Amino acid sequence: MMAESPRRGVPEATVGRLPGYLRALTELSETGRDSVSSDELAEKTGVRGAQVRKDLSILGSYGVRGVGYDVTRLSDQIAAELGLSQVRPVVIVGIGNLGRALASYSGLATRGFRVVGLVDNDPAVIGSVVDGLVVRPVSALDTFTELPDPVAVGVIATPTAAAQEVADLLVRHGVRSILSFAPGVLRVPADVHVRAVDLATELQILAFHEHQRELADEGQDAG
């Protein structure tokens, strides 16, 4: 009745920090370091040492007491946990400035992904070459989703008005992970994962804190 594997269900909060650890470990590896302590890893990723240890212990990781963690081994383990042992193909829909920025972002290739498709519906853009790939019409989505290794992640970089339609299209083509840069909630089946990044939301959160400081300053001046 119970699971027998060393760890069951990595907490979402931990999952959110794994990419940061992985990035720090990659940097350490490039500078030739082969061991790192939880406190140093914490310092490099902006969390506390105890948090790092808890996170890594959830993965069933083996550090060495009195020494630290083996950089290469831990790196491999986190990559495996994130499913990055295989390179994951990505398709970008909407090749405006944002789509272009994403297409040419080298951080993707170095961190487990490969952009295999660029799609747009603007005839003026279709056929142009961006970062070595020809932009294809939306109708060509099959090309990328019917491969033996089908596209895993769809990125929506279209105007807001088209986002839901594109999401529906991606879902119909079997894509189960979507990263959207459009504001608003996308309606998708329960087995599809969506992450949304919204610039205005981020700025508004910053504005809130800015505003709080203003209130605090006023309070001090006039209190």
Added chain:
Amino acid sequence: MMAESPRRGVPEATVGRLPGYLRALTELSETGRDSVSSDELAEKTGVRGAQVRKDLSILGSYGVRGVGYDVTRLSDQIAAELGLSQVRPVVIVGIGNLGRALASYSGLATRGFRVVGLVDNDPAVIGSVVDGLVVRPVSALDTFTELPDPVAVGVIATPTAAAQEVADLLVRHGVRSILSFAPGVLRVPADVHVRAVDLATELQILAFHEHQRELADEGQDAG
């Protein structure tokens, strides 16, 4: 010694949802609706009704029992809470594809912000016009930070290697809110707020869940 206002310290989780509520309310307002229930607002923002009510009660909001919330009034109240009663000036550093995408994103103007400065260090880019603004050299940052209404938020859209340097520069110019699109942790004084958006991190989190489904599928086939 103690605050007397109706609410002290809005929880960070609530702050993170306020922009979503605001967006939904703006849409409702545009379609002429003047009242909305917590359940409807919840449905439009992807949270639960009880969550909406809890969040709004923290703001000291007045809904009407049996009826719902007044769209305009609630909208104004959330905008005020987020410090959006005044338009906040934004400067974007790094005018590549990403910087351009941000500069021409209409969602900023409609949601409380105004891009007042574009800055780059590439002579080939300096002097060009993007979305009605001339790109200025980094040395011109003073132009935007020494106004009577100084720049509130700096956006870092540079390559990774330049991000920390730009952050230092922004801080030196008095900017206390930074939105960074570069991977990695920026080192800033404690009174400066940083929010980081990293594409690769988002994709890796999606990859994790994709991977989990693969494991689940295998387990079902071979279990």
Added chain:
DNA sequence: ATATGTGAAGACGTTCACAGCA
């Protein structure tokens, strides 16, 4: 001596369930 791994405590966030009001 040094740094991991982890139970226990504490802080934080969400959901329930219903009293209270229109």
Added chain:
DNA sequence: TGCTGTGAACGTCTTCACATAT
């Protein structure tokens, strides 16, 4: 009757503190 506002229950995440291992 309908929907808000909220204490209380519940669940999740973080931090502490120290036993444990090298």
